[in-house]
Amino acid sequence: MTPVLFAAGVALATIAGGLLPLYTKLREMDFRYLVGFAAGVMLSTAFFEIIPDVGDFNKTNAFFLAFGFFLLYLVEKSILIHTCGESECEVHTPIGWVSVVGIGTESLVDGIAIAVGFSQSVALGTAITLAVLIHEIPRGFSTTVIMQQSGYSRGKVFAALGIDSVLTPIGALIGLTFPAEFFGPVVAFPAGTFIYVGAADLLPDAHRRFNVKVIAAVLLGAATIPLLVALLDAVR
Numbered sequence: 001m002t003p004v005l006f007a008a009g010v011a012l013a014t015i016a017g018g019l020l021p022l023y024t025k026l027r028e029m030d031f032r033y034l035v036g037f038a039a040g041v042m043l044s045t046a047f048f049e050i051i052p053d054v055g056d057f058n059k060t061n062a063f064f065l066a067f068g069f070f071l072l073y074l075v076e077k078s079i080l081i082h083t084c085g086e087s088e089c090e091v092h093t094p095i096g097w098v099s100v101v102g103i104g105t106e107s108l109v110d111g112i113a114i115a116v117g118f119s120q121s122v123a124l125g126t127a128i129t130l131a132v133l134i135h136e137i138p139r140g141f142s143t144t145v146i147m148q149q150s151g152y153s154r155g156k157v158f159a160a161l162g163i164d165s166v167l168t169p170i171g172a173l174i175g176l177t178f179p180a181e182f183f184g185p186v187v188a189f190p191a192g193t194f195i196y197v198g199a200a201d202l203l204p205d206a207h208r209r210f211n212v213k214v215i216a217a218v219l220l221g222a223a224t225i226p227l228l229v230a231l232l233d234a235v236r
Contacts, residue, residue: 014139020140022157037221039198045127054188069192072109113171113194131194147160
């Protein structure tokens, strides 16, 4: 049940990120550095940890990698909620509960990725968990900000964060049920979602304004995963 416990930790990060703009002055904080760091972590996890563990990278696995990328693209562009590196997030349409469920879909996929990662190795599972956790803090933050700008009450914000967060451990439970023969496609799928989130979602938001410190944060995030995995391998 280790993957479920790690997924529960990610769920707490989602809630914590969502509470920051409600109970602190961090709403005025420039989140670009955290967003940039998260982008580096997610891309590094996809390229250096998840994809190498796919094994035989045949057409089926390539399809599921692309499917993960484009599915998340469709989900994000349909619901119009994304992680904002700065406070000027704009709301283009009212946010309904269908959108909240759409946001939760990403959390479900994250939970599955965590479970599948641990089925391959502790290092991979830990790397995926770290990448998701770092991403969830600004994502929960921006969800709260956007919902408040749309006129939703705190009660509905809490409900949305609850739905979003609980789907991560549920996804981990689902991931534990996948047969071994499906691990290639199942591992390739979250690699596609990680590449989309890192390259198409987080990086553009982090670079809304040029800042060499953001570049440093991205590179630091990218270096964190190989260093973490090397550390885990050394202590085993």
